[in-house]
Amino acid sequence: MEGVPLLRVEGLCLGLAGGPFLLKSVSFHLQVGEILGLVGESGCGKSLTGLSCLGLFPPGVIPLEGRVLFRDQDLLSLSTEERRRFRGRHLALIFQEPLSALNPVFTIGYQIEEVLLEHRGLRGKAAREETLRLLAEVRLPDPEVRYRNYPHELSGGMRQRAMIAMALAGEPEVLVADEPTTALDVTVQAQILELFKELRARRHLAFLFISHDLSVIQEVADRVAVMYAGEIVEEASREALFEEPLHPYTRGLLAAFPRLGVRRLEALPGQVPSPGRWPVGCRFAPRCPERKERCVKEHPELREVNPGRKVRCFRR
Amino acid sequence: MSMLVLREVEKSYGLRSFWGQGARLSVLRELSLELRKNEILGLVGESGCGKSTLARLALALEKPDRGEFYFLGRPYWRLSRQERRRLRPALQAVFQDPAASLNPRKRVEDLVTEPLKLLGVPRQEAREQAVEMLSLVGLEKELLPRFPHQLSGGQRQRVALARALITRPRVVVLDEPTSALDVSVQAQILELLLELQRRFSMSYLFISHDLPVVLYLSQRVAVMYLGEIVEEAPREVFLAGGRLHPYTEALLAAVPGKERPRRPLWGEPPSLLRRPSGCVFHPRCPEARDPCKEERPKLREIAPGHRVACHRR
Incomplete structure (x- = not known):
């Protein structure tokens, strides 16, 4: 899957206006048809990173440095209106709670047709047919019925499917999926994960798949980036990351994660520092079992130790 | 020895509708469960299976419509109010969201000592016990004057645990106690739960939607589906x-x-x-x-x- 990346984030720094940094020099790329998992604990900046890829920033959060390139277009240099048109058509977002993406007073069909009109100029019968096709593609049972349903009439899993159909309506090439299965029951989660794999295979969709759940990431991702305190601390292929994690934080996370049948968990002491309280040296140093003097004083760079394998640690 | 027994309990709720009385929603059907001494019994099920209703019955917060509830060998709902009150401190709970279960206007000290005050323990003694309890759950006594919003999620859950354990209960019902926590904090709390259970020889009813976590913590596991227990076995059976x-x-x-x-x-x-x-x-x-x-x-x-x-x- 080599070639020119579809999406490149380069040295992205975000901060609060007049406040601390929230993201520091975040760089990664995404190839066509690839699933990149972005994993980390709450407050590490993974959701902000996901939103940035769509040129979206929560109120008060401003991009300070860096570029978000889709093909060769820097999203951050576009006007708000241009960004809006870009979204949906090239990149789309799905998140944890479909009820916040779906408008409660319109039917599922109406909301998908709105996207079809906006991004593909489809209306009338063509729009309706395409909507039904999309609903069938995401395996929503009884598309004809669901087309006329309001969001509250669907179960959690069906709503998530409807939101995915809406995200697909503009035929995007990249889906940013932020904890898309976290609110679902495990049996429904398994169905939705299967659907993502299908969509990737059929549409060559690329995913930035954000999750706190290591086992979900292990199941779907081709490559994984691990975030800690506003920066990427490790990047590797799925196999390499889960078989031989390099960064002490990644190791700690894996040892603390309750897998099926695990006999002993090793708790990582302490907690993630909040923005503004990041240590000067390595941000993981206060919790790191391998900490040396240098780690407390100097901030390590993200180094490529093998092709495609990056780690931010002096000790590797 | 059984610490807690639910025998063929049933629980249903009347649904109110626009026209007055609605249908009855039968949540639990002829459900039986036994928690043994020093045991961690896991209860796993997906949303809407009735596990939280079961938790409310096991905590004696609600009376079953039918069937029996025994606590420490005694038919709880057939006891006098006074006897029930005497048993209560031996049965405690920890819930998923400590931000919701801890009164935001009370300080850690008051939150942890409150159960003792209800038992008439003098203030100074309650405070000493609170300090000891905090150190057992891994918190510094400097946190005593803090309010819940000044604590991290993991610290709040430790406070909830200290509050539950300060009456030295025999049984603790844990309803999704780590579901709102990050992985690294979850592992800390799970370790702590195991350590405290051994130290105080308590029994846990551990309720969660997360099968790997349930299998990690519990010796025995019951699987719930639509208000019924469909399977019950020792941990190893599920992994074999x-x-x-x-x-x-x-x-x-x-x-x-x-x-x-x-x-x-x-x-x-x-x-x-x-x-x-x-x-x-x-x-x-x-x-x-x-x-x-x-x-x-x-x-x-x-x-x-x-x-x-x-x-x-």
Whole structure:
């Protein structure tokens, strides 16, 4: 899957206006048809990173440095209106709670047709047919019925499917999926994960798949980036990351994660520092079992130790 | 010895409708469960299966419509109010969201000592016990004057635990106690729960939707589906790879992780309002046959300690 990346984030720094940094020099790329998992604990900046890829920033959060390139277009240099048109058509977002993406007073069909009109100029019968096709593609049972349903009439899993159909309506090439299965029951989660794999295979969709759940990431991702305190601390292929994690934080996370049948968990002491309280040296140093003097004083760079394998640690 | 027994309990709620009395929603049906001494019993199920209702019955917050609830060998709801009050401190709870279960206007000290005050323990003594309890759950006594919002999620859950344990309960009902926590903090709390259970020889009823976590912590596990227990067995049985209830097999297969041949379970749990006839799982069961549609399977023991409600096992 080599070639020119579809999406490149380069040295992205975000901060609060007049406040601390929230993201520091975040760089990664995404190839066509690839699933990149972005994993980390709450407050590490993974959701902000996901939103940035769509040129979206929560109120008060401003991009300070860096570029978000889709093909060769820097999203951050576009006007708000241009960004809006870009979204949906090239990149789309799905998140944890479909009820916040779906408008409660319109039917599922109406909301998908709105996207079809906006991004593909489809209306009338063509729009309706395409909507039904999309609903069938995401395996929503009884598309004809669901087309006329309001969001509250669907179960959690069906709503998530409807939101995915809406995200697909503009035929995007990249889906940013932020904890898309976290609110679902495990049996429904398994169905939705299967659907993502299908969509990737059929549409060559690329995913930035954000999750706190290591086992979900292990199941779907081709490559994984691990975030800690506003920066990427490790990047590797799925196999390499889960078989031989390099960064002490990644190791700690894996040892603390309750897998099926695990006999002993090793708790990582302490907690993630909040923005503004990041240590000067390595941000993981206060919790790191391998900490040396240098780690407390100097901030390590993200180094490529093998092709495609990056780690931010002096000790590797 | 049994610490807590639910025997064939039933619980339903009246649904109010626009026209007045609505249908009755039967949440638990002839459900039996026994928590033994020094045991951690896990209870796993998906949303809407009735596990929180079961927690409320096990905590004696609600009375079952039918069936018996025994606590420390005594028929709880047939005791006098005074006797019930005497038993209460031995039964405590920790819930998922400490931000919601801890009064935001009270300081840590008051939150932790409150159960003792209700028992009439003098203030100074309660404070000393609180300091000791905080150190047992891994918190510094400097946190005593803080309010819940000044604590991290993990610290709040430790405070909730200190508050639950300060009366030295015999049984603690843990309802999704780590579901709102980050992975690294979850592991800390799970370790702490195990350590405290051994130290104080308590019994836990550990309720969660997360099968790997339940199997990690518990010695025995009960699987719930639509208000019924469909399977109950020692932890090892679930990990041994043998035949289990088809729903349990589907739950295990749905645990994400490695690529594996999977038969994703079709459909979603039906609502309690439309409880299927016969076996509650039959509409989604890949092995369902005619009898499954008509006859409700009873929990039967198929191996020592392994009980399953399925016509096909």
